[in-house]
Amino acid sequence: MKVSEKLATIRRVAEEINARYNWSEASIFLRAFFKDAHTYQNDYDSIFDMAAENLAQVDISVLGEMIDDLGIESVAYISSTIQRPRVWENTDKFRLFLSHLSKDKDKAHRTREALSAYNIAAFVAHDDIEPTLEWQVQIERALHSMEAYVSIHTEGYRQSTWCQQETGFAVGRGTKIIALRMGEDPTGFISKHQAISRGTKKAEDVAKEIIDLLQADERTKVRYAQCNPPTSTYEDLDGDIPF
Numbered sequence: 001m002k003v004s005e006k007l008a009t010i011r012r013v014a015e016e017i018n019a020r021y022n023w024s025e026a027s028i029f030l031r032a033f034f035k036d037a038h039t040y041q042n043d044y045d046s047i048f049d050m051a052a053e054n055l056a057q058v059d060i061s062v063l064g065e066m067i068d069d070l071g072i073e074s075v076a077y078i079s080s081t082i083q084r085p086r087v088w089e090n091t092d093k094f095r096l097f098l099s100h101l102s103k104d105k106d107k108a109h110r111t112r113e114a115l116s117a118y119n120i121a122a123f124v125a126h127d128d129i130e131p132t133l134e135w136q137v138q139i140e141r142a143l144h145s146m147e148a149y150v151s152i153h154t155e156g157y158r159q160s161t162w163c164q165q166e167t168g169f170a171v172g173r174g175t176k177i178i179a180l181r182m183g184e185d186p187t188g189f190i191s192k193h194q195a196i197s198r199g200t201k202k203a204e205d206v207a208k209e210i211i212d213l214l215q216a217d218e219r220t221k222v223r224y225a226q227c228n229p230p231t232s233t234y235e236d237l238d239g240d241i242p243f
Helices: 003-020 023-033 047-055 060-070 075-080 102-118 135-145 161-173 188-192 203-216 221-227
Strands: 094-099 120-123 148-154 177-182
Touching (some): 003 023, 003 047, 003 060, 003 221, 023 060, 060 075, 094 135, 094 221, 102 120, 102 148, 102 177, 102 203, 135 161, 148 161, 161 177, 161 188
Parallel strands (some): 094 120, 094 148, 148 177
């Protein structure tokens, strides 16, 4: 494993420990895997610093055991996030992949704009991939580094090989998937989950429903909270963004 990949793994585990535990709990957790963990509170500025310093001393296999215990992304996934699509290279915002048909890129774009009010950086292929960049490579990087996935089921979505591959990738990775019904029902593995129905809703209304689901899911709620302090509210939005 490259040094940069191990550092990314250490950072992710330390962030999760910091978000989930107080100092005493973090110490107990670390010592369960690393008996020589140094966790004296006076020696560190924060739980994150304490966890990161200790994690730097353990073997990657131990980091893998911690990741499994915490129920977060795999080592392979965390390593892959080092290479992100260009639109996500310099952002700390929540990374969400919007899967859509090319003919309905306007709907994906409007959904993206509505979600931006919640510190969400949505990847929309037709907006974010420059003609000079290799299309498939950028999409694969986005799929590897996304933190949640929204599929926009307009008419014809189920017939699209690309859309089905994107959804299959998200299912295989165990990513939080939210289906948005806009003329067609979700099919395959995600058909068992309740979909958001567009109906006559504005894009901002759909965005609020997406946010509610992100906040309720164990896979996304901690990361979403990091991107959106408690001062952020739905009332901060001004105006409507129609589809």
